[in-house]
Amino acid sequence: MPKQAKLTQGSTFKHVAVMSFTGALGLMAMFLVDLVDMLFLSMLDEREAVAAVGFASTVMFFTISLSIAMSISASALVARAVGRGNIELARRRATNALGIGVIFSSLVVWILWPKIPAILHFLGADFKTLDLATGYLQILLLGMPAVMIGMIGSGIMRALGDARRAMYATLLCSVVNALLDPIFIFVFGLGIHGAAIASLIARLSMVVVTYYGVVSVHKMLGQFDLVECLQDLKPIALIAVPAMLTNMSSPLANAIVMSHAASFGDEAVAGVAIVGRIVPVVFGGLFALSGAVGPILSQNYGAKQFQRMHHALTSAVVYAFVYTVTLCLLLYSTQGFLVAMFNASDETANLIRFFATYGSYSFFFQSLLFIAIAVFNNLGKPLNSTLLNFGRATLGTWPLVSFFGFLMGAEGIIMGQAIGSVIFGCIGFIMARRYLQELETREEWALIESLPEDDLLASQTRG
Template identity: 40%
Template sequence: MGGHTATRPKAAFCTGHIVRHVVVMAGTGAIGLMAVFIVDLLNLFYISWLGDPALTAAIGFSGVISYVQIAVSIGLSIGIGAITGRLIGAGRMEQAQRVASSFGIFMIGACLVIGMFTAWLAAPLLALLGARGEAARQATLFLEIVSPGLPLIAAGMGCSGLLRAIGAARISMNVTLMGAMISAIADPLLIVVMGLGLKGAAISTILSRLAVAVAGFLCARRHGLLALPVRTHVITDTRLVAQVAMPAILTNLATPVGGVFVTHAMASFGLAAVAGQATIDRIVPVAFAFVFALTGSVGPIMSQNLGAGKLDRVRATLVASLWLVALCVAITWAVLFLTQDMVVQVFSAQGTAAMLIHLFCNWTIAGYVFIGMLFVANSAFNNLGFPLYSTLFNWGRATLGTIPFVWFGMKFGPAGVQVGQVLGCVLFGSCAVMTAFGVVRRLHPGDRATQQAMPVIPPAQTGEAGMIELDELDHST
């Protein structure tokens, strides 16, 4: 009994200082997320050493499709984190374990199907992006190797989301750091020393994802977050999490879909423009890892406090997150402004590619304040029972906030494409955060919207004896 209680998940965010919770969760989440994207950055760094623009462009083209796959994985992990966090906040620990295990099976199966189909359709998908010749051939090879390994990164992200849901932020961070360490060792060996080029980058990515999956599973099991699924509940459990996960996937897919249009627009200006965009696309997730991490990190804080009925702490979490976004963007802008020449040299950028990097470091980086606002608003929507709002705003940014602005910007060359992409974010980020404050203001104990978002617990009953069957919870969520 004692051993079991030691690993029992606890609602850690329902007490203590909100700002501290947000900083710790987002800080450790940022390091973990940075580790995931450093794998891509290292691939680009060592490939750029080879001095072949076709290989650098191939990384850019394959990266757009890889981001679509990662977006699905992130959406699934948001769903599993939000629902288990809400159940833990409501005191239903055993139910949280069962739901996590049931949905974990679905996650791995769905990502295996997506990965295999991507590998099969790699060449025609890359042709749609404007990839031609050697760049297209190399990008196809990369995707054919990496895509079948999508279930590995999905499993790792899912377990990491579960660990964040109970506040085990440092352990969640260590899971993803494991992948970055493997990549840091394997990349130079496979790409440069063994001369495998892009094939070596793909093998390194698979090894990194395998490390994340194994480490995540072992840590989640050790912390009592997984249990044997109950066959009769697998479909019901999956449907419950899917209510958050599916809109979250649609939300996350919007960003790479918008990226597809931007990449296609850049491709019309030549390989140097694609290479410059690819470099920025890999700098951004590392430089703004804290901002991106807020989406996954403040979710468990909001969902636990919603589950516990502490709505004042939900509002405080939203405000603290927005202040931290502004601070983070200001610091990152200052650092990249001062080091922009070094960034250009490190990635061997020349001509159009160098111009795009300088434009980003000097001016367009400021737009990430509004992207951060959108991400924080999405987290609030996903975890407070309004996931379709996040889908609406993200797709609005990816379509109405990207296509007309980028199309007009193309008249001014590749620089106009980059500026157009940022201007759309200003509009949709501002509208999203105002809507999020409206949603939080309307949350009151006992009202219909709050009851729909919050699991209902029988009076004076918690734990196993007070469990509500999942079909009841399904209606209340």
């Protein structure tokens, strides 16, 4: 159990780097296995299977986004309580977030599962690709409650400053998946369905690590009380619902992109799907940035240390810039290897090369949006995150992808996404900076108004 709010002390850059790096390792390992899935399936010389994973991934990204939203809510509320020194409240919020998450994810599976073929057909999958994607997704969707537990548990541990154990849940999931993939795909000859079964078993393993970290180490799972759960439903929902809407904008953008890619044929869909697998592996350190900055902001907000909050934002920008430039150069130098590894040709290879050469640099601006989202989600204005992300997913995606797709063909899809990220990343970061300054000013006025008259006159005299 935490004795103090460790993120309110020490170097903010070190906290950002450690929290982001450990979060990135977990995410990158998880998405690396997805990339290996794609590699194994490409070895089957069955282009429809690769395209099927691309279509199914759009829906899976939606369900994972819901889990991430619940994790954001749990992390923000637990970290804020820890920053105030109220460990009992932190334990109660952690318990109720897990309970609500399990119930909610089970309902999502029950609603979505019978509608999978219709959803995939709407996204543009047809014929053999539709059949393969349906079977893949029907198996994988059953693991959503396990993913929800794993994500919320990791968020709770990050809120406590235990980034290392938060990373272990996704690392174990990735190791199990990597070991089982070739067995189910090749040894048992199950192909794309074998990849789904391996992923399902791996996601169930996340529950084991989460239980150990949250319950055995930190003692953060209390007695479930229905009355308290209903009382906590509102504060959890006030963060989780806008965060869900925020995260759902990403699968919306992916659906728009995949729909446009489908108009250029299966090779373009495969190219976009491969790029979609490369992105989280290479830029996992940026995807983890929001989850890393959030607990730092929340703990320091609970402790009313605004200067450290400003330093945390600056540290996050520096980290994002160095990370992006380094990884973009690496990606550019290895693009030939990536093309060869996926046995890509024609349109698929062109899309991989175009992204590695040009589109990848837009992820610095995407990271600015991630930082802004962390500010708004953790400091009381999650609706701003929703508006920003939906703006990027709609105004920053559909018209730009359509326009540049018309001018440049399939490569224009990547160009349109990149320009949208630049625009909304800059807008979001400026808004976040102003909001943090507004919170600080509001707190200063509240402090002045709470001073006794003699202390107020003395403070004015000193000023």
